[in-house]
Amino acid sequence: MQNAQILFPVNVPGAFDYAVPIGMELSVGDFVYAPIGKQMKLGVVIGLGTAEVGRELKAIAERKATRPLSPDMVKFVLWTAKYNVASPGQVLRMVIRSYKALDPSPIVNHYLPTGETLRQLTSSRRAVLREGGPFPARASEIASRAGVSAGVVKGLVKIGAMQELAMPVDAPFPVPDPEHPGMALTQGQEDAAKELAAQVKMGGFSVSLLDGVTGSGKTEVYFEAVAEALRQGGQVLVLVPEIALTQAGLERFAKRFGAEPAAWHSAIGDAPRRRVWREVAQGRAKLVVGARSALYLPFADLKLIVVDEEHDTSYKQEEGVIYNARDMSVVRAKLSGHAVVLASATPSLESLHNARSGRFAHIVLPERPGAAVLPEIGLVDLKETPAEKGDFLSAPLIDAIREGLSRGEQSMLYLNRRGYAPLIICRSCGEKLKSPDTDSWLVEHRASGRAMCHLTGFSMRMPTQCPKCKADDSLTAVGPGVERVAEEAARHFPEAKIEIFSSDTAGNPAAIKDRMDRMARGEIDILVGTQMVVKGHNFLNLTFVGVVDGDLALAGGDPRAGERTYQTLVQVAGRAGRAKKAGHALIQTHQPEHEALLALAAGDRELFIGVELAMREMLGLPPFGKLAAIIIWGPDRAKTEALAKKMVSLAPRTDGVEILGPSEPPVGRLRGQYRRRLFIQAESTVNLSRYMAVWRQKIRPPAKYKVQIDIDPQSFM
DNA sequence: AGCACGCCGACT
DNA sequence: GTCGGCGTGCTC
Numbered sequence: 001m002q003n004a005q006i007l008f009p010v011n012v013p014g015a016f017d018y019a020v021p022i023g024m025e026l027s028v029g030d031f032v033y034a035p036i037g038k039q040m041k042l043g044v045v046i047g048l049g050t051a052e053v054g055r056e057l058k059a060i061a062e063r064k065a066t067r068p069l070s071p072d073m074v075k076f077v078l079w080t081a082k083y084n085v086a087s088p089g090q091v092l093r094m095v096i097r098s099y100k101a102l103d104p105s106p107i108v109n110h111y112l113p114t115g116e117t118l119r120q121l122t123s124s125r126r127a128v129l130r131e132g133g134p135f136p137a138r139a140s141e142i143a144s145r146a147g148v149s150a151g152v153v154k155g156l157v158k159i160g161a162m163q164e165l166a167m168p169v170d171a172p173f174p175v176p177d178p179e180h181p182g183m184a185l186t187q188g189q190e191d192a193a194k195e196l197a198a199q200v201k202m203g204g205f206s207v208s209l210l211d212g213v214t215g216s217g218k219t220e221v222y223f224e225a226v227a228e229a230l231r232q233g234g235q236v237l238v239l240v241p242e243i244a245l246t247q248a249g250l251e252r253f254a255k256r257f258g259a260e261p262a263a264w265h266s267a268i269g270d271a272p273r274r275r276v277w278r279e280v281a282q283g284r285a286k287l288v289v290g291a292r293s294a295l296y297l298p299f300a301d302l303k304l305i306v307v308d309e310e311h312d313t314s315y316k317q318e319e320g321v322i323y324n325a326r327d328m329s330v331v332r333a334k335l336s337g338h339a340v341v342l343a344s345a346t347p348s349l350e351s352l353h354n355a356r357s358g359r360f361a362h363i364v365l366p367e368r369p370g371a372a373v374l375p376e377i378g379l380v381d382l383k384e385t386p387a388e389k390g391d392f393l394s395a396p397l398i399d400a401i402r403e404g405l406s407r408g409e410q411s412m413l414y415l416n417r418r419g420y421a422p423l424i425i426c427r428s429c430g431e432k433l434k435s436p437d438t439d440s441w442l443v444e445h446r447a448s449g450r451a452m453c454h455l456t457g458f459s460m461r462m463p464t465q466c467p468k469c470k471a472d473d474s475l476t477a478v479g480p481g482v483e484r485v486a487e488e489a490a491r492h493f494p495e496a497k498i499e500i501f502s503s504d505t506a507g508n509p510a511a512i513k514d515r516m517d518r519m520a521r522g523e524i525d526i527l528v529g530t531q532m533v534v535k536g537h538n539f540l541n542l543t544f545v546g547v548v549d550g551d552l553a554l555a556g557g558d559p560r561a562g563e564r565t566y567q568t569l570v571q572v573a574g575r576a577g578r579a580k581k582a583g584h585a586l587i588q589t590h591q592p593e594h595e596a597l598l599a600l601a602a603g604d605r606e607l608f609i610g611v612e613l614a615m616r617e618m619l620g621l622p623p624f625g626k627l628a629a630i631i632i633w634g635p636d637r638a639k640t641e642a643l644a645k646k647m648v649s650l651a652p653r654t655d656g657v658e659i660l661g662p663s664e665p666p667v668g669r670l671r672g673q674y675r676r677r678l679f680i681q682a683e684s685t686v687n688l689s690r691y692m693a694v695w696r697q698k699i700r701p702p703a704k705y706k707v708q709i710d711i712d713p714q715s716f717m
Numbered sequence: 718a719g720c721a722c723g724c725c726g727a728c729t
Numbered sequence: 730g731t732c733g734g735c736g737t738g739c740t741c
Contacts, residue, residue: 729730
């Protein structure tokens with residue numbers, strides 16, 4: 001009697017055993033329907049066997065006639081679950097985002113002009129014939145293009161001017177052409193491109209770290225690896241940070257490969273989602289550009305994954321199944337035996353360490369083609385040259401902007417804080433305005449006249465009196481946000497065109513592009529922005545970047561703070577004078593002696609990496625040791641604390657594992673829940689996932705209390 | 718993820 | 730006195 005292990009895309013601890021009916025042929029990866037409880041559910045075969053289970057099993061009802069998941073994909077799902085201490089069903093849920101996508105694309109009528117020349121047509125009919133084609137389209141689509149009703153299209157079929165074709169709703173994606181001429185490469189880029197392409201050509205698992213400063217042509221170089229994989233008839237996945245998934249980004253691919261790639265992100269609509277999923281599963285979508293979740297698409301024949309901006313924190317999924325798409329990409333490539341390219345101007349320390357130790361091939365692109373060099377970076381010691389009282393821009397920053405303006409050049413002020421002021425305080429009673437169910441401060445947004453919580457999205461009209469002591473006009477803005485910095489800049493430079501760029505003001509992708517275009521055309525003199533400005537724009541006339549608060553990311557207990565600061569500042573500084581002139585950057589700081597800032601000012605990346613790696617090694621932090629976190633959530637402060645302490649007391653005793661905490665995270669309350677956090681630091685020889693799984697099983701949190709495990713935590717907020 | 722079982726407020 | 734609210738538990 002044959003049985004099968006079926007994994008359902010639901011949050012249960014593991015797979016269930018079923019009997020395989022006589023005559024049913026099954027393989028690992030097959031989709032099947034099987035009875036579970038009172039319902040019939042779709043699942044995936046993850047194992048087959050003949051061993052007696054010792055109890056009566058229900059039988060599989062039906063094998064679904066659809067392309068099975070590849071056995072590699074099944075392994076990848078299970079591996080993801082095990083490593084991240086999640087249930088495999090929950091991971092499968094990420095793969096099967098839509099059940100309908102498993103069925104073939106529905107067939108509907110499409111319409112195309114026959115080319116028949118007819119006289120005496122109404123204007124509506126002429127419009128339809130003009131707008132129809134060159135490809136067959138749905139009647140409604142042609143009708144809306146022509147500004148008429150769909151009936152007109154069908155009417156034209158009757159008189160033979162249009163033909164009706166039964167076609168799948170999902171149009172196939174255009175096939176990218178690897179031989180489509182791309183941009184000319186410099187010798188250095190050519191060499192790097194050849195090396196990457198050779199890795200792909202050779203086949204088998206490999207990881208390459210493509211390391212090149214802003215403007216070194218990284219994208220063009222990895223395009224050659226993409227081309228090689230396409231030449232072999234395989235599929236390619238390019239992961240990009242969520243924010244980089246713009247029309248402009250997709251157009252770069254279109255330019256190189258003559259066809260726009262299939263795009264994937266979490267907010268994609270239902271119909272396009274099904275289309276991409278189906279075409280990917282059938283192996284017909286050859287080139288997919290997507291955000292992190294695209295890694296869980298069921299590729300039929302994946303040959304290459306590129307992780308662009310591999311250091312970007314948005315690769316970490318922080319909800320549901322907590323995983324890091326960059327790390328999981330390497331796992332997926334290993335399981336399927338293909339190449340991965342990790343690309344970045346500021347690679348993560350983990351990747352640099354892997355490159356240094358020879359686990360990754362390290363391909364360093366020569367600096368920018370042509371004469372341009374990285375901008376000069378200086379530090380402004382705020383202890384010596386503070387800003388005017390109540391202001392945030394010191395004299396050196398203001399002077400630099402003035403100089404730029406006098407030469408007709410652009411400046412950028414960088415501050416990673418949205419809104420007007422990060423804190424609203426009452427001058428008469430000292431009350432700090434907080435979000436109702438959080439400990440986080442409300443941020444004043446003067447442009448919209450509101451007080452907002454950036455964590456929960458809570459927002460209210462900016463009060464005119466203190467909610468506690470009822471004093472009128474006593475609420476004061478404390479600290480700078482981009483709006484306030486822009487206001488200050490406007491005071492200094494009343495004639496300058498100043499714009500704010502943050503997620504509040506950005507708007508939709510089109511509005512973002514518009515603003516970036518205006519910046520590129522020189523229509524903005526001073527751009528004040530949060531980290532949103534940091535992503536890959538080329539501003540020819542930008543020659544100065546002022547970092548308003550270089551200390552921002554240095555504070556707090558985040559062991560990655562130094563790295564983050566360095567990455568951000570390098571990228572921000574890289575905006576300055578990217579093409580023609582060597583621009584300059586100034587960083588305001590209270591800690592000019594901080595190693596990260598000194599290395600930055602010296603323009604010495606190797607020094608920075610060396611210092612930082614040495615510090616990590618000394619502290620046993622990644623990449624030299626392992627790190628995990630446990631977040632305990634609950635509605636009652638004391639009980640949450642008690643549960644956290646109980647977790648600590650239940651921790652399995654093992655050598656090489658140290659438990660830190662419980663501590664209160666920076667935001668102790670979130671969404672009305674109290675939170676406590678533990679950090680688990682382990683030596684590299686410890687199987688930390690298994691340790692965490694064993695530990696997790698020892699406790700059953702009471703109702704409404706949650707224990708969340710985060711392997712390799714990135715966020716310390 | 719569903720679906721059922723189970724213990725507390727507004728209805729014929 | 731019931732109908733039903735959704736909170737918790739189980740599914741091979």
